[in-house]
Amino acid sequence: MICAARVHRNEKGKERGWRDVSFAGEKRNQEGDRRAMLNIALPKGRLGERVYAMFEAAGYECPAIKENSRKLIFENEVKGLRYFWVKPSDVSIYVERGAADMGVAGKDILLEYEPDVYELLDLGLGKCRMAVAGPKDFYDDGSRTLRVATKFTNIASGYYGGIGRDIDVIKLNGSIEIAPILGLSDVIVDIVETGSTLKENNLEVKTEILPISARLIANKAAFKFKTGRIESIAEGLRRQLAF
Amino acid sequence: MDESLLKSEEKAVLALRALYRKYGYLPFRMSKFEEYELYMRNKDFLVSDRIIAFNDTNGRLLALKPDVTLSIIKSGEDRPGFKQKVYYNENVYRVSESTRQYKEILQAGLECIGDIDLYDIYEVTALAAESLSLISEAFVLEISHLGLLSAAFDKICPDKAFADKALRFISEKNLHDLRELCRQHGIGERQCSMLEVFVTAYGEREKVMAALDAAWAHDLGAGTEEGPFEELRALSRLLDALPFSDRIRFDFSVVNNMNYYNGFVFKGFLEGISGGILAGGQYDKMMARMERSSGAVGFAIYLDLLEQLRQERSEYDVDVLLVYDSSTASEAVAEKVRELVAAGRTVTAQRMIPEKPRYKELLDLRSEGAPE
Numbered sequence: 001m002i003c004a005a006r007v008h009r010n011e012k013g014k015e016r017g018w019r020d021v022s023f024a025g026e027k028r029n030q031e032g033d034r035r036a037m038l039n040i041a042l043p044k045g046r047l048g049e050r051v052y053a054m055f056e057a058a059g060y061e062c063p064a065i066k067e068n069s070r071k072l073i074f075e076n077e078v079k080g081l082r083y084f085w086v087k088p089s090d091v092s093i094y095v096e097r098g099a100a101d102m103g104v105a106g107k108d109i110l111l112e113y114e115p116d117v118y119e120l121l122d123l124g125l126g127k128c129r130m131a132v133a134g135p136k137d138f139y140d141d142g143s144r145t146l147r148v149a150t151k152f153t154n155i156a157s158g159y160y161g162g163i164g165r166d167i168d169v170i171k172l173n174g175s176i177e178i179a180p181i182l183g184l185s186d187v188i189v190d191i192v193e194t195g196s197t198l199k200e201n202n203l204e205v206k207t208e209i210l211p212i213s214a215r216l217i218a219n220k221a222a223f224k225f226k227t228g229r230i231e232s233i234a235e236g237l238r239r240q241l242a243f
Numbered sequence: 244m245d246e247s248l249l250k251s252e253e254k255a256v257l258a259l260r261a262l263y264r265k266y267g268y269l270p271f272r273m274s275k276f277e278e279y280e281l282y283m284r285n286k287d288f289l290v291s292d293r294i295i296a297f298n299d300t301n302g303r304l305l306a307l308k309p310d311v312t313l314s315i316i317k318s319g320e321d322r323p324g325f326k327q328k329v330y331y332n333e334n335v336y337r338v339s340e341s342t343r344q345y346k347e348i349l350q351a352g353l354e355c356i357g358d359i360d361l362y363d364i365y366e367v368t369a370l371a372a373e374s375l376s377l378i379s380e381a382f383v384l385e386i387s388h389l390g391l392l393s394a395a396f397d398k399i400c401p402d403k404a405f406a407d408k409a410l411r412f413i414s415e416k417n418l419h420d421l422r423e424l425c426r427q428h429g430i431g432e433r434q435c436s437m438l439e440v441f442v443t444a445y446g447e448r449e450k451v452m453a454a455l456d457a458a459w460a461h462d463l464g465a466g467t468e469e470g471p472f473e474e475l476r477a478l479s480r481l482l483d484a485l486p487f488s489d490r491i492r493f494d495f496s497v498v499n500n501m502n503y504y505n506g507f508v509f510k511g512f513l514e515g516i517s518g519g520i521l522a523g524g525q526y527d528k529m530m531a532r533m534e535r536s537s538g539a540v541g542f543a544i545y546l547d548l549l550e551q552l553r554q555e556r557s558e559y560d561v562d563v564l565l566v567y568d569s570s571t572a573s574e575a576v577a578e579k580v581r582e583l584v585a586a587g588r589t590v591t592a593q594r595m596i597p598e599k600p601r602y603k604e605l606l607d608l609r610s611e612g613a614p615e
Binding site: 118121221 | 381383512513514518
């Protein structure tokens with residue numbers, strides 16, 4: 001025997017919230033919040049703070065960012081800006097994937113990972129050099145495969161490939177300087193700022209590969225649809241470089 | 244048929260197929276497999292050179308197609324005045340750049356191969372733009388001209404290493420490194436500014452043409468009725484008549500491999516999708532490498548990227564969850580389900596309430612009733 005059917009309404013009770021592609025003739029769905037705001041990824045740390053100061057001086061401030069908190073995302077709704085702090089090496093990922101419309105990344109990261117982004121401006125901050133370094137008494141006579149320890153395998157391979165030198169790349173994630181001391185490698189390819197770390201480890205710069213500094217980058221698709229806002233910010237930052 | 248049940252990619256395929264048929268493009272059908280050697284000979288042309296290969300029962304080395312264009316080029320023939328116009332929607336198999344794993348990608352596109360002229364280039368460019376417009380109103384199609392860039396590099400500094408780097412900086416809109424490159428090669432300010440215009444001029448076609456004419460004066464035929472500048476201008480005039488003409492722009496950051504592509508190249512973007520969804524252009528050089536004397540122009544649309552537009556997920560899997568047990572007559576369940584479906588509701592008949600129910604309404608036909 002069938003008892004009377006009991007009907008329970010599910011409290012969520014809304015219609016299907018299906019956001020779909022807006023084919024011609026169909027109702028176009030509302031733009032998401034992510035698309036309305038301009039999302040800017042900044043590198044966590046001292047460089048990021050200096051970069052933010054440039055954005056602020058250009059008129060793109062977000063006061064909440066200066067409050068002492070553990071928050072990572074800050075918004076200025078009036079100006080339609082959203083800043084977020086991310087690991088410096090991750091900025092280009094956020095920008096390439098479109099989670100951020102623009103960001104600031106080191107040239108070392110851009111050369112190493114080759115993200116498909118626009119590189120709009122050299123901000124001239126965080127200047128340093130990508131260099132080959134090795135023990136003071138080491139001389140590469142080319143008689144055997146050169147062992148190179150580095151975090152930047154793509155840059156190292158590109159550099160030595162360009163000069164036709166056969167190398168064995170050893171990928172390390174930190175404390176690169178000790179690799180030649182312990183005999184793990186002949187030389188290292190790494191970022192050199194003042195050179196004091198090298199000196200303390202009895203190493204010296206053998207060759208400078210290229211200069212490094214912070215670059216303003218933008219997502220290619222975002223640039224098409226937020227052109228004016230991205231151009232204005234780039235221009236505001238560029239003006240500061242002139243002084 | 245209720246089109247709301249179709250996935251975005253499926254809707255796009257239907258809409259694009261209808262569009263291409265209107266302009267006389269015929270469907271190109273092919274096997275999922277192709278001779279492995281075809282891809283090995285032309286691996287630089289492919290987005291990824293990692294290919295899934297296997298031996299057929301007779302020992303032939305085959306591959307799951309990573310690309311459609313090469314198969315189309317291979318299948319055609321060259322005859323004066325003849326044009327092969329085909330479209331396709333096929334799955335291709337490539338290594339994803341993000342996951343580094345093989346992925347099945349639904350790709351649609353068309354190719355116009357043969358004795359092509361400016362009209363054909365216009366037609367394909369216009370169809371690329373219209374394809375994007377069918378998917379979303381918020382689109383941009385950007386056009387560049389590799390022949391023009393190539394001629395400009397030859398004029399300023401005929402050194403391949405210089406051209407490769409300059410092309411890369413133009414693709415990045417990277418003015419600072421382009422200037423530094425010019426400085427390293429001893430290129431003067433005037434000539435450097437002639438290259439800079441390819442970074443600084445983008446957007447509205449007329450505005451870009453004016454900037455090019457100003458920067459290049461009469462070099463390479465700028466401001467005259469011949470050469471690559473005039474080709475850009477002529478295409479632009481034809482595109483003026485389209486209803487979405489303002490969404491078709493010039494931008495020299497659109498680049499393709501110069502070993503295969505020549506002349507016009509283009510890339511399409513949809514708002515909300517992080518990379519380009521459409522890519523194409525003239526690939527006469529590719530044709531020549533495959534011993535074809537004809538010209539060719541075409542494009543591909545990566546429909547798998549449409550997933551990025553579906554960000555809001557449905558809160559419900561079904562309108563009604565109908566629960567019954569062994570005491571419920573099958574006839575009663577069948578009748579109730581028929582009644583609900585006839586009323587336009589979706590329904591699932593289950594013997595128990597799922598652990599994570601996503602339904603609007605619960606209809607309980609169990610005799611003992613369900614615990615609340």
